[in-house]
Amino acid sequence: MNGSDRSGKSKNISTGIDGFDGILDGGYASNRVHLVEGQPGTGKTTLALQFLMQGAAAGERCLYITLSESKDELEQVAETHGWDLGGVDIFELVPAELSLDPQQRQTVVYASDLELGETTRMTFDEVKRVAPSRVVFDSLSEIRLLAQNPLRYRRQVIGLKHFFAQQRCTTLFLDDLTEEADDQNLHSLVHGVVRLEHYALQYGAERRRLRIFKMRGRSFRGGYHDFLIRKGGIALFPRLVAAEHADGTKITEPILSGIPELDQLLGGGLDRGTNTLLIGPSGSGKSSLAMQFVTAALDRGERALFVTFDETKSILHKRASGMGWHLEAPIASGHLILEQVDPAELSPGELTGMVRRRVEVDDVRIVVLDSLSGYQNAIPAEQFMLLLMHEMLTYLNHRGVVTILTLAQHGLVGPMQSSVDLTYLSDTVLLLRFFEAAGKIRRAISVLKKRTGRHEDEIREYRLDNHGIRVGPPLSEFQGVLSGTPTYTGQHGVLLGAAANGSA
Numbered sequence: 001m002n003g004s005d006r007s008g009k010s011k012n013i014s015t016g017i018d019g020f021d022g023i024l025d026g027g028y029a030s031n032r033v034h035l036v037e038g039q040p041g042t043g044k045t046t047l048a049l050q051f052l053m054q055g056a057a058a059g060e061r062c063l064y065i066t067l068s069e070s071k072d073e074l075e076q077v078a079e080t081h082g083w084d085l086g087g088v089d090i091f092e093l094v095p096a097e098l099s100l101d102p103q104q105r106q107t108v109v110y111a112s113d114l115e116l117g118e119t120t121r122m123t124f125d126e127v128k129r130v131a132p133s134r135v136v137f138d139s140l141s142e143i144r145l146l147a148q149n150p151l152r153y154r155r156q157v158i159g160l161k162h163f164f165a166q167q168r169c170t171t172l173f174l175d176d177l178t179e180e181a182d183d184q185n186l187h188s189l190v191h192g193v194v195r196l197e198h199y200a201l202q203y204g205a206e207r208r209r210l211r212i213f214k215m216r217g218r219s220f221r222g223g224y225h226d227f228l229i230r231k232g233g234i235a236l237f238p239r240l241v242a243a244e245h246a247d248g249t250k251i252t253e254p255i256l257s258g259i260p261e262l263d264q265l266l267g268g269g270l271d272r273g274t275n276t277l278l279i280g281p282s283g284s285g286k287s288s289l290a291m292q293f294v295t296a297a298l299d300r301g302e303r304a305l306f307v308t309f310d311e312t313k314s315i316l317h318k319r320a321s322g323m324g325w326h327l328e329a330p331i332a333s334g335h336l337i338l339e340q341v342d343p344a345e346l347s348p349g350e351l352t353g354m355v356r357r358r359v360e361v362d363d364v365r366i367v368v369l370d371s372l373s374g375y376q377n378a379i380p381a382e383q384f385m386l387l388l389m390h391e392m393l394t395y396l397n398h399r400g401v402v403t404i405l406t407l408a409q410h411g412l413v414g415p416m417q418s419s420v421d422l423t424y425l426s427d428t429v430l431l432l433r434f435f436e437a438a439g440k441i442r443r444a445i446s447v448l449k450k451r452t453g454r455h456e457d458e459i460r461e462y463r464l465d466n467h468g469i470r471v472g473p474p475l476s477e478f479q480g481v482l483s484g485t486p487t488y489t490g491q492h493g494v495l496l497g498a499a500a501n502g503s504a
Helices: 044-057 071-080 116-130 140-147 150-166 180-187 260-265 286-299 313-322 328-333 348-360 372-378 382-398
Strands: 033-037 062-066 088-092 134-138 170-175 192-199 207-215 224-230 233-237 275-281 303-308 336-340 364-370 402-409 428-437 440-450 459-465 468-475
Touching: 033 044, 033 150, 044 062, 044 071, 044 088, 044 134, 044 170, 044 192, 044 233, 062 071, 062 116, 071 088, 088 116, 116 140, 116 150, 140 150, 140 170, 150 170, 150 180, 224 348, 233 348, 260 440, 260 459, 260 468, 275 286, 275 382, 286 303, 286 313, 286 364, 286 402, 286 428, 286 468, 303 313, 303 348, 313 336, 328 336, 348 364, 348 382, 372 382, 372 402, 382 402
Parallel strands: 033 170, 033 192, 062 088, 062 134, 134 170, 275 402, 275 428, 303 336, 303 364, 364 402
Antiparallel strands: 192 207, 207 224, 224 233, 428 440, 440 459, 459 468
């Protein structure tokens, strides 16, 4: 039952949306009026219906008062999501010509001709008749038009607020922001303010986000939170705050790649709770190296998440099979989760939510993001991507997860630059390069940085063939690796040759 405890503290009322209660520090405050504002199409009706349906499912009386949409329109919205509004009372104030059934239960009036006082009286009568614990009032824009001046409008909103409080209703006022000038004036009257926004990038799907402007008496999570509207309602992705997941756990056990020479280069493998950046030109083997660590983790019985932005699943399967890795069995068993995403369609919050779900629900122990070069185009500005990656990597480190990022540099040979600098966020950095020797194009790998321990400072050659990855012994006769134009000056006889029954 709604109400307050003896201390006077208002109880929490669930929003009906996963993740939203956490953002609001438990949900809406009971017996209070909250404002949900946003331009048409941002998702206000969907959010309001989920709030009422959650209450109806808990056995509460719920009422939707609409001055802008008909009952048929609301039921059509619910039908697209697969919902049944049978447990929600709908009171509509729409022009009479939209209702042809004179026997219908709802009272139908001409909203354009109705005086403000009559509209308010009819609303009060319906609320007293239904005695709901949850109410949605849609929308304040109609009240604003009927009031005709700011003073009368403010007084009317205050009157509605006090009435719903006396009736012990937890209420959502919906507003479509037709009069931006009244925003701050209205904010001061209600207990909490939630704003929904949508915007479009130059290319790709539009983005939706939510922000809590105020919520009296509680510590809510500020900032923007991405959300989607899909079949079944709103899917919300709360903004990740990595510091909330710091548990002080120290995990020092390293993970091995399954290639002794590569593990030696890394000083014994990758430490859990760290992130590694594989950086190099396109085609240098970044994805293959990442997959090598994934297959080694699968052999240990661990679960892995491989997120690919640049390749389709079929191409990734074909390339892995050509190197001797067969992914069908671990994918079928759920040990390998392969996610192919379209950067133009994925919001930053959705990526974070995907990773969190796999780590917390599926107990993933290694995460690969391949590659950030494609994903960064979906984020409006570089600094936002760096902040996002900082929070995500810190969160994964706190969870003891090994994270591997790949980042392509511009160009294939010569001096190279990256479109975004993630080296300062990375615990380990592996540099991959092409070099020429004995008339062949070869690959070199070196470790530039490892925060958690010692590593080799030599350069090793590595080779990709149908047996997987082979790493050679340290080579000291290199010049110009860091400049992007490595030259090998040693004996060609110590370089890796073709495999006995296959070639690179």
